[in-house]
Amino acid sequence: MKKYIATRMATMFGVLMITLLITISLVGSNMDTILKQGVVFQIRSEITENPAIAQSFSSVAEFEGFIQTQIEHRIKEIGLDEPWYSPQRVGMTMYKIMLLDFGNATFLTSDEGSSDVRDILFEKLPRTVLLFTTATIIISIIGIFLGALSSNRVGSTVDRITSSFAIISSSFPVWWIGMLMIFLFAFTYQIFPARATPDISASDSGYIGSLLYHMALPLITIVMIGFGSWAYMVRNFMVGTMQEDFIMAKKTIGIKQGRITYVHALKNAAPPIVTVLALSLSGSLGGAIITEAVFDWPGMGRLYFEAITVMDLPVIIGATYLLTVFFLVSIFIADLLYGYFDPRVRTEK
Amino acid sequence: MSGATPHEIKEEFVKSKMGIAGILILAILLFISIVAIIFIPVETFQEWNNPGNWISNPKSAMPTWANFFMIENIPEHKILEHPNIERTSNEEISLVSHQFGVNYIYDDFPNDFIYEFSARYSGAPLLQMSVIRPDGMKLDIFSTSLPQSDSSSTHSERIFSTDSQIIKNLSFDSKKFEFATFRLSAENIIFSKTNTNEPLKGNYVFSIDLYGMNSTNQIPESKLIIGGKAFGIMGTDELRRDLATGLLWGTPLALFIGLAVSIASVVMGLLYGVYAGYKGKKTDEAMMRFNDVIYALPALPFLIILSVTISNSIFVMVGFLMIFGWVGIAKVSRSMSLQIKTRGYVDAANMMGQKDSKIILKHIVPQLLPYAFASVAISVPAAITTEAGLSFLGLGDPSFPTWGQILHDANTFGAAARGLWWWIMPPGVMIAITGLAFVFIGNALDAIINPKLKR
Numbered sequence: 070m071k072k073y074i075a076t077r078m079a080t081m082f083g084v085l086m087i088t089l090l091i092t093i094s095l096v097g098s099n100m101d102t103i104l105k106q107g108v109v110f111q112i113r114s115e116i117t118e119n120p121a122i123a124q125s126f127s128s129v130a131e132f133e134g135f136i137q138t139q140i141e142h143r144i145k146e147i148g149l150d151e152p153w154y155s156p157q158r159v160g161m162t163m164y165k166i167m168l169l170d171f172g173n174a175t176f177l178t179s180d181e182g183s184s185d186v187r188d189i190l191f192e193k194l195p196r197t198v199l200l201f202t203t204a205t206i207i208i209s210i211i212g213i214f215l216g217a218l219s220s221n222r223v224g225s226t227v228d229r230i231t232s233s234f235a236i237i238s239s240s241f242p243v244w245w246i247g248m249l250m251i252f253l254f255a256f257t258y259q260i261f262p263a264r265a266t267p268d269i270s271a272s273d274s275g276y277i278g279s280l281l282y283h284m285a286l287p288l289i290t291i292v293m294i295g296f297g298s299w300a301y302m303v304r305n306f307m308v309g310t311m312q313e314d315f316i317m318a319k320k321t322i323g324i325k326q327g328r329i330t331y332v333h334a335l336k337n338a339a340p341p342i343v344t345v346l347a348l349s350l351s352g353s354l355g356g357a358i359i360t361e362a363v364f365d366w367p368g369m370g371r372l373y374f375e376a377i378t379v380m381d382l383p384v385i386i387g388a389t390y391l392l393t394v395f396f397l398v399s400i401f402i403a404d405l406l407y408g409y410f411d412p413r414v415r416t417e418k
Numbered sequence: 419m420s421g422a423t424p425h426e427i428k429e430e431f432v433k434s435k436m437g438i439a440g441i442l443i444l445a446i447l448l449f450i451s452i453v454a455i456i457f458i459p460v461e462t463f464q465e466w467n468n469p470g471n472w473i474s475n476p477k478s479a480m481p482t483w484a485n486f487f488m489i490e491n492i493p494e495h496k497i498l499e500h501p502n503i504e505r506t507s508n509e510e511i512s513l514v515s516h517q518f519g520v521n522y523i524y525d526d527f528p529n530d531f532i533y534e535f536s537a538r539y540s541g542a543p544l545l546q547m548s549v550i551r552p553d554g555m556k557l558d559i560f561s562t563s564l565p566q567s568d569s570s571s572t573h574s575e576r577i578f579s580t581d582s583q584i585i586k587n588l589s590f591d592s593k594k595f596e597f598a599t600f601r602l603s604a605e606n607i608i609f610s611k612t613n614t615n616e617p618l619k620g621n622y623v624f625s626i627d628l629y630g631m632n633s634t635n636q637i638p639e640s641k642l643i644i645g646g647k648a649f650g651i652m653g654t655d656e657l658r659r660d661l662a663t664g665l666l667w668g669t670p671l672a673l674f675i676g677l678a679v680s681i682a683s684v685v686m687g688l689l690y691g692v693y694a695g696y697k698g699k700k701t702d703e704a705m706m707r708f709n710d711v712i713y714a715l716p717a718l719p720f721l722i723i724l725s726v727t728i729s730n731s732i733f734v735m736v737g738f739l740m741i742f743g744w745v746g747i748a749k750v751s752r753s754m755s756l757q758i759k760t761r762g763y764v765d766a767a768n769m770m771g772q773k774d775s776k777i778i779l780k781h782i783v784p785q786l787l788p789y790a791f792a793s794v795a796i797s798v799p800a801a802i803t804t805e806a807g808l809s810f811l812g813l814g815d816p817s818f819p820t821w822g823q824i825l826h827d828a829n830t831f832g833a834a835a836r837g838l839w840w841w842i843m844p845p846g847v848m849i850a851i852t853g854l855a856f857v858f859i860g861n862a863l864d865a866i867i868n869p870k871l872k873r
Contacts, residue, residue, distance in 0.1 A: 080707060080710050080711070080714075081714070083707075083711065084710065084711045084715070084787065087711055087715075088715055088716075091720075092723065093716075095723050095724070095727045095728075096723070096727060099727070131819075150661040157651075174434075220833055236853065236854070236858070236861060237850075238855050239799070239857060240799045240803075240847070240849075240850050240852075240854045240857050241849075241850045241853075242803045242807060242846065242849060242850075244807065244810060245806075245842075245845075245846035245850075246846075247823070248828075248829065248842050248846070249842065249843070249846070251834045252834040252837070252839065252842060255834075256834060256835055256837060257837070263834070263835065327714075339800075358718055358719070358722070358811070359718075359807045359810060362811060363829070368446060372721065373722070374811060375752065376724075377722055377726055377811075377813075378800030378812070380726070385723065388719070389716070389719050389720075389723070392716045393714075393715070393716050396714060396716050397714055400714055400807055415564060
């Protein structure tokens, strides 16, 4: 078991590093240009702030030359003279990122006006968690219940409706249903607001109510599209388990069907279900990009989308890193849970 | 894994209602693709983003069939291209007359009207436009003399209903109407009843007369557009594009993306997994670790970064989608090949000294084919929705009108807020139907391969 955890952790760390490397190499050259422009801007503003420097030069050419040398000096000082792919710089960048030091955003700011990428990310993250984690939990509860119910009565009306709903809903893109829901319930029948961003400030007393009200439409949409495939998946796991010999044995002993389904079979189908739950909890964070963009929900997904549209590289790198970390952690947890629930894995090595 | 032979699978599949439904939908989609490729010239969809190409269409017009469900008849957009041509000439003056008949049966005024022509003439002929209304009233709309030219030359022009001369001409006729025509637009006067300002239904005849000294004068191109609020089978969008064209062309594109991505990733995953499983030991370990790495990459963020930094060409995108598609299949086919390689005939083949590649391709892969087909079908919808999602974010290939692209435009122009349902519904429904066809086929196959699920 220890060895199992160790290999897993090593792989996870490797993946994290590879992800970072790929991200950096994809955006590296752009990043360099932006950083250099930042230095030029910084030097120029420092010099204009101090008029004495400008007065000490007799000609414009001389003054420009001074600025140029200053810029080159500064670039060398912070190590920008080497290309972004030099091992030193890549190592430095990765080290910084691992310590969650993402630097300053180029364009985007947090609601409070901070341009520190870490501030921005940690401001958006709770909102995404609020919406998508809530949705995932609701989905899984409905899904497990419905799935168990329909596995209990294979071929019944409930089973058929669940299965066909699952199949149909899985081929609709969530964001398109979102557009339709906005069209129907925000404009045609004005029940919910169209933009999911709450319109009052966070310090206001009615903020939580407003937030929940704005959250309703996206939440309903995500749950509506999500629970079908969950129910179908749970049903399939359960149907498999129900054919096992021990269930047959329990039936012959005379244990009630309901008890068998909800206690014995569900417990045995638990490992895959828990695994999928862990994965979809983290997947809900990353897969939210398009849904958040449609509903204008001010979370990680929309931040990511905004960062991409204006090419705000520090934010892109930071968000990718954070999403990857969450994803990896949940895969890890899923693996551990699987091992915990399924004794065959635990004792394998 | 079951030992079902292809023949058995086929027989079972024919019995499955779901599978048949899937095949039927797929056949319809293929038919649509063929129709699109044959009947809509490739140039049209390459001109998708060129506003000049769509100038004669109305803005955000709803589909014409929507009129069946409306209490009031919405005016259809009419592009009249085949006038009645009359030619009379006496000794001095020759007259070419183009007549457009319009049966106007709608409960609302048209948006505007445009006369688009190109005339071949010499001299300086006079162009006159007038209309005879259902009540017999004749209104002079426009008259102008075309630019002087001594030799034979061609002149093209568009006369818009907002032209100041038209408004002035109509104001001369204002006494014929019992209401104030002042400040009303030209089409609201021409198509109006005389007692109240409501549309007058019936046959209108617009005639365009070209008077000139030369008997060879003619109008080779002559087109009258009565701008309506309904157009075509699927309506138009804010940029006047005919949505039917976009939706039709979206079909082969979506099928291409879906099938290319899923077939390629299944083939890749299958071979990778089988090889790893068959080889075992260190090779297996190394290959599976690599598999884990790809599996743990967050797909959507990476696809976004890739399409922004490298290229958003549709073909490159297919490649990117493949990178993330093969992983799961590799895992499953590895575990399947682990089972198969313990069977006697694989051992036998090994003893006979057959090459690894031959054993894999001849003895192991064929066993996995049913599973491979099911996976192809099941992974198509994901590929299509992912591409649509990327296009929806505005990261798609702008030169191809995919369904996601249409939805992206709809979102940009606030179609939901403005109630332009014909812009939002059809692309999504098409995405869903296409996905559904493959899910049906995949599930039907899956149920045959894994008999446990059926019971």
